[in-house]
Each structure stands twice: as C-alpha cells, then as structure tokens.
Amino acid sequence: MTESITARDEAAPSGPGGASSALRIAVLDRDSGFIQVLSKRLDRLGWEHRVLASPVPADAVVSMRLSALVVDLAVLGPQAWEWLERLCGALPDLGIVVCTGPSTVAQRVRGLRLGADDWITKPCHPEEVIARVQSVVRRRRRPSGRTEAKPVMAGEVEIRSDRFQAFVGGESLDLTRREFELIELLAAAEGRVLEREEIYSRLWGYTMVRGDRSVDVFVRKLRQKLEKASPRWRYIHTHFGIGYRFAAESLDVDQDVEVPAALPPEWAAGDEGQLAGPQQDRELTTDAF
Amino acid sequence: MTESITARDEAAPSGPGGASSALRIAVLDRDSGFIQVLSKRLDRLGWEHRVLASPVPADAVVSMRLSALVVDLAVLGPQAWEWLERLCGALPDLGIVVCTGPSTVAQRVRGLRLGADDWITKPCHPEEVIARVQSVVRRRRRPSGRTEAKPVMAGEVEIRSDRFQAFVGGESLDLTRREFELIELLAAAEGRVLEREEIYSRLWGYTMVRGDRSVDVFVRKLRQKLEKASPRWRYIHTHFGIGYRFAAESLDVDQDVEVPAALPPEWAAGDEGQLAGPQQDRELTTDAF
DNA sequence: GTCGGCTGTGAAGATCCTGTGACCATTTGC
DNA sequence: GCAAATGGTCACAGGATCTTCACAGCCGAC
Numbered sequence: 001m002t003e004s005i006t007a008r009d010e011a012a013p014s015g016p017g018g019a020s021s022a023l024r025i026a027v028l029d030r031d032s033g034f035i036q037v038l039s040k041r042l043d044r045l046g047w048e049h050r051v052l053a054s055p056v057p058a059d060a061v062v063s064m065r066l067s068a069l070v071v072d073l074a075v076l077g078p079q080a081w082e083w084l085e086r087l088c089g090a091l092p093d094l095g096i097v098v099c100t101g102p103s104t105v106a107q108r109v110r111g112l113r114l115g116a117d118d119w120i121t122k123p124c125h126p127e128e129v130i131a132r133v134q135s136v137v138r139r140r141r142r143p144s145g146r147t148e149a150k151p152v153m154a155g156e157v158e159i160r161s162d163r164f165q166a167f168v169g170g171e172s173l174d175l176t177r178r179e180f181e182l183i184e185l186l187a188a189a190e191g192r193v194l195e196r197e198e199i200y201s202r203l204w205g206y207t208m209v210r211g212d213r214s215v216d217v218f219v220r221k222l223r224q225k226l227e228k229a230s231p232r233w234r235y236i237h238t239h240f241g242i243g244y245r246f247a248a249e250s251l252d253v254d255q256d257v258e259v260p261a262a263l264p265p266e267w268a269a270g271d272e273g274q275l276a277g278p279q280q281d282r283e284l285t286t287d288a289f
Numbered sequence: 290m291t292e293s294i295t296a297r298d299e300a301a302p303s304g305p306g307g308a309s310s311a312l313r314i315a316v317l318d319r320d321s322g323f324i325q326v327l328s329k330r331l332d333r334l335g336w337e338h339r340v341l342a343s344p345v346p347a348d349a350v351v352s353m354r355l356s357a358l359v360v361d362l363a364v365l366g367p368q369a370w371e372w373l374e375r376l377c378g379a380l381p382d383l384g385i386v387v388c389t390g391p392s393t394v395a396q397r398v399r400g401l402r403l404g405a406d407d408w409i410t411k412p413c414h415p416e417e418v419i420a421r422v423q424s425v426v427r428r429r430r431r432p433s434g435r436t437e438a439k440p441v442m443a444g445e446v447e448i449r450s451d452r453f454q455a456f457v458g459g460e461s462l463d464l465t466r467r468e469f470e471l472i473e474l475l476a477a478a479e480g481r482v483l484e485r486e487e488i489y490s491r492l493w494g495y496t497m498v499r500g501d502r503s504v505d506v507f508v509r510k511l512r513q514k515l516e517k518a519s520p521r522w523r524y525i526h527t528h529f530g531i532g533y534r535f536a537a538e539s540l541d542v543d544q545d546v547e548v549p550a551a552l553p554p555e556w557a558a559g560d561e562g563q564l565a566g567p568q569q570d571r572e573l574t575t576d577a578f
Numbered sequence: 579g580t581c582g583g584c585t586g587t588g589a590a591g592a593t594c595c596t597g598t599g600a601c602c603a604t605t606t607g608c
Numbered sequence: 609g610c611a612a613a614t615g616g617t618c619a620c621a622g623g624a625t626c627t628t629c630a631c632a633g634c635c636g637a638c
Contacts, residue, residue: 502596505595505596505597505598506597506598508596508597509596509597509598512597527595527596527597529595529596530594530595530596
C-alpha cells in the first residue's frame with residue numbers, strides 16, 4: 001500500500017461560528033501526471049489529501065476519516081465493482097467520485113447505482129474534479145446539520161453545542177444565546193487570550209466601536225452563572241488591557257492546575273463559504289450560454 | 290409556460306418520514322427527442338414528472354415539491370447563471386442536474402459551484418441521466434433515513450411513521466400532516482436543539498425568509514394536542530433565539546428526568562435498495578474493467 | 579502615593595423573540 | 609357547490625434578552 005502523505009495535522013479549528021472549508025480527501029490512482037496536477041491544486045486549496053496507489057480495504061479507508069474519495073476504477077482491476085459496493089456499504093457518508101478513463105453508459109450507470117456519487121471521464125480538468133468533489137461533499141453535509149461535536153469539558157463544565165447549552169453535573173447553566181456563543185468561543189481558544197475586538201467581531205459579526213462594553217457585560221453574566229454552578233473553579237480570566245482567557249482553574253489548594261478546554265478535532269466543522277470563490281473562477285473564462 | 294403534467298396528486302412526502310422510491314422530478318428542456326425518451330423511462334419507473342419548456346421563477350419551482358430538477362441551461366439563455374444561483378439559494382434541498390450541450394470546463398465548474406449537483410453533457414443516455422438523478426437524491430436523503438416501522442417512544446407519546454400519526458395510550462393525537470412531520474423531525478433529533486431555519490428547510494424544503502412564523506405556529510398546534518393528550522408531560526422546549534428541542538419531561542415531582550426520544554438504532558441508517566436495482570442493469574451489458 | 583485609564587457591577591430602557599388568537603386562502607370531502 | 613379541515617399570515621401582548629449608562633473599584637505607570 002504505497003501512499004504519500006501531503007496532509008498536515010488536524011485541520012485548525014476556526015472557532016464556533018468559524019467555517020473551515022478544508023476537506024480531507026484521498027485519491028486512488030496511478031496516473032502520475034493527473035495526480036501531480038491535482039495534488040498541486042489541492043495544496044493550494046489547503047485541503048488535506050493523500051494519494052493511494054493501490055486499493056485499500058474498506059476498513060482502512062474508514063480510519064482515514066475522509067470527506068471524499070476520488071478513485072480510478074482501473075486501478076482496482078476486476079474487483080472494482082465489488083470493492084466499490086463494499087466501500088459504499090461500509091461508509092455511506094463518504095463521498096465517492098469515480099474518475100476514470102473511457103467507459104460505457106452501462107458501466108457508469110452501474111457505478112452510480114452501486115453508490116458512487118459522481119463519475120468523471122478522463123481526461124478531465126482538475127478544476128472540474130475539485131468542483132464535483134465540492135458538490136458531492138456539500139450535498140452530503142447539509143442535512144447532517146449542526147456539528148456532531150462531542151461535548152467539550154473544562155473543569156466541571158460541559159459545553160454541548162448540540163444543545164446550545166453548558167452543564168455542570170448534568171444541570172443546565174441556562175445560558176442565553178449570546179452567553180453560550182461567548183463561552184463556546186472562549187473555550188474553543190484552548191487557553192489562548194482573546195482580545196476584546198476579536199471576541200466582539202466573532203460574536204457580533206462587525207467591528208467593535210470604541211467604548212463598547214458589551215463583551216465585559218456578557219463576561220460578567222457568564223461568570224455569575226459559572227460561579228453559581230461551580231463555585232470551586234474559576235474559568236474566565238481577565239488580561240488587563242487585552243481581553244479574556246478561558247481555562248478551568250481549581251480553587252482547591254492541593255491541585256491548582258489549569259485545564260484549558262479539551263476540544264475534539266471535529267470541532268467547528270461547519271461549511272460556509274467552502275468554495276474557493278470568485279477569484280478562482282476568474283482563472284477560467286466563464287462565458288454565458 | 291407550456292407544461293405537460295404526467296404527475297398525479299401529492300407525491301411521497303418529502304418530509305422526514307417520507308419513504309418511497311418514487312421520485313418527483315421536473316425536466317426543463319426543449320429538446321423534444323430527449324424529452325420523449327426520458328419521459329418514457331420515467332414513466333416506466335413510476336416517477337412523477339413534469340416537463341417544462343420555459344424557465345419558471347424559483348418560487349414556482351418551490352410549489353412543485355420536487356426531489357430533483359433536470360435542466361438544460363440553454364433554455365434559460367443569458368440569465369442561466371443567475372437563475373441557477375437563485376434557485377439553489379431558495380431550495381437547498383432540491384437536487385439539480387444540469388443536462389446540456391457541449392460546455393467548457395469553466396462553465397461546468399461555475400455551475401457546480403453555484404449549487405448544481407451534477408452536470409451531464411448531451412448527447413447522453415437517458416439511463417445515465419436517471420442514474421445520476423438517483424445518485425443526487427440518494428446523497429441528500431441519506432441522513433433522513435427510512436423510518437422502518439419501528440415506533441418511537443418519548444414519555445407517553447408513541448410516534449408511528451407507518452401511520453403518520455402519534456398516539457398516547459393508544460389514542461391518536463389527530464395530527465395533521467405538517468404537525469406529524471414536525472414532531473417526527475423533532476423527535477428524530479434525539480434531544481438536540483433544532484434551529485428554526487433547519488426545521489423550516491427540512492419541512493418546507495426551502496429556505497426560510499426572515500419573519501416567517503410558520504414553525505412557531507405549528508409548534509403551538511402540536512403543543513396543544515400534546516398537552517391535551519398527555520398533560521403531565523412537557524415535550525417541546527423553546528430555546529430562546531435559537532429554536533426548539535424535543536424531550537419528554539415529566540411534570541411529576543418525584544421523577545423529573547428528561548427523556549429524549551428513544552430511537553431504534555436503524556434510524557438514520559443508509560437506504561440501499563431504493564434503487565430499481567440489478568434487474569435494470571441487465572438491460573445493459575455490464576462488463577468489468 | 580497619585581493619577582488616568584481599564585474593568586466590574588447594577589439597573590434602566592430599548593429591542594427582539596415567542597406565544598397566542600384571529601383571520602384568510604386553499605384543499606379535501608360530501 | 610358547500611362545509612370542514614388544513615395550511616399559512618398577521619398583529620398584538622408579554623416576556624426574555626440585549627444594550628447602554630453611570631458609578632465604583634482596580635490596575636499599572638509615573
């Protein structure tokens with residue numbers, strides 16, 4: 001199983017409202033020219049990707065946690081159909097784009113029926129491959145809605161984005177929407193200090209006017225609720241002249257360890273604006289019909 | 290706006306529980322030969338379909354409650370892109386398959402980026418069009434899952450998708466269609482908070498305009514019926530500024546446990562088998578690679 | 579230690595959101 | 609065609625939330 005890994009580590013979490021457009025995909029192909037060109041484009045998009053030169057068993061694909069797989073059926077040989085069917089069965093959430101040489105209508109129909117999401121005929125432009133992968137992933141993601149996001153723990157507090165709420169010992173803190181957004185944002189920073197301006201622009205969506213105290217007020221409300229529910233811990237720390245930092249800090253003498261919020265990597269898997277956008281379209285001439 | 294209607298009444302509900310392999314699609318094209326052949330195939334499959342010969346405004350498409358739309362961009366003229374973008378924005382759940390004459394890579398990429406799910410180049414085999422439409426629809430439907438019979442229990446309420454009805458102690462709540470779709474959707478979320486926009490787009494199929502109160506109104510109707518039939522429980526919880534959450538909550542003091550809807554594990558499972566399947570492949574020669 | 583600026587705090591509107599009943603349009607059943 | 613059922617809109621009222629403001633306390637600089 002030859003494979004070259006271009007990917008960096010986990011995609012950077014871009015915060016609660018943030019939208020990381022980076023996808024994780026794999027290309028199963030042997031056509032070195034095609035791979036090279038495609039890889040270059042993928043790099044530029046910042047997508048994590050790996051190239052596989054030989055068929056991998058379905059459960060190996062599972063562990064790659066891919067958004068989509070681009071595959072040339074020719075690499076798979078006679079077992080192609082069986083492999084495809086098995087994979088689609090095992091990973092119903094994986095986007096599968098077949099990108100292969102000339103084929104008959106019957107073959108394409110068969111592939112699509114077995115579970116492939118798209119079928120592109122080589123030779124093809126890498127840009128089109130990417131656009132089709134995006135289309136497939138976009139469709140797939142939509143109904144799953146909110147981030148699956150496992151709950152985030154910090155000290156005694158559990159932040160559950162599926163409920164828009166934080167809990168201490170199973171008891172809800174009764175946070176309002178803004179309060180929740182704030183704690184979510186702070187916790188996602190994993191112990192970093194966030195400046196007021198940044199907090200403001202992330203929560204309110206526009207830049208803060210000088211003298212606005214909204215952030216402070218919400219920090220206070222949040223502190224009150226946290227204090228009431230979890231008196232033996234401090235969570236939000238003020239950095240004078242800068243902003244705030246979130247870290248669970250026990251007040252018990254024997255253990256004064258600081259624990260930044262533990263975030264699962266899937267955090268902030270939202271998908272706004274994942275398209276590279278107009279500036280890329282301009283590379284190509286787009287004429288009307 | 291010439292249009293010939295082959296379809297009959299309401300199609301399979303596009304709501305959460307809608308389970309039927311018959312799709313409702315529209316074809317926007319003027320190529321009579323293509324239309325004729327395609328229509329014949331669609332008839333044989335038992336899919337409801339209508340043929341449109343001229344562009345229809347996006348909101349007219351809304352009322353058709355389609356699963357997918359096959360469109361030849363050439364029919365739309367210079368406004369094609371704009372029309373496509375508008376439609377995709379308004380109906381994020383509609384599958385859109387562009388089927389048009391020769392095009393450049395740039396055009397295809399643009400179309401896919403704007404929201405089209407697939408792009409087929411004419412001339413093409415109707416069987417492939419159908420397979421791609423199926424693929425697009427399958428992709429979207431997946432997470433909604435087939436609700437195979439198993440009733441869902443939450444508190445005293447039993448939700449039976451096979452009957453499109455909810456019961457308390459064997460007594461029907463007399464839910465209307467929308468009301469049932471709503472309770473089913475909420476219950477399927479398993480205790481997660483669903484935002485209004487999401488509820489709306491899942492039930493109505495298109496994006497909610499600001500200020501629309503339909504969701505609230507149906508929540509009220511549902512609450513009334515639930516309250517009447519099961520007064521000692523609360524089911525639908527409001528999350529201010531966000532949406533609603535479904536969880537059975539007893540009002541009896543001794544046990545104030547929250548019980549999210551108990552869903553059978555099959556829920557949200559893949560939905561193979563809805564494809565017409567192998568017997569159709571046999572019409573075509575399927576050779577291996 | 580003093581001073582200016584920054585932050586914490588409480589409270590008072592202003593604003594936004596939801597619950598509700600009434601009303602109208604459309605569909606369905608007779 | 610008529611009546612009932614259903615779906616959807618509207619305006620109003622009450623409540624929840626957000627924003628603003630003034631003041632007090634705290635921090636760091638000099």
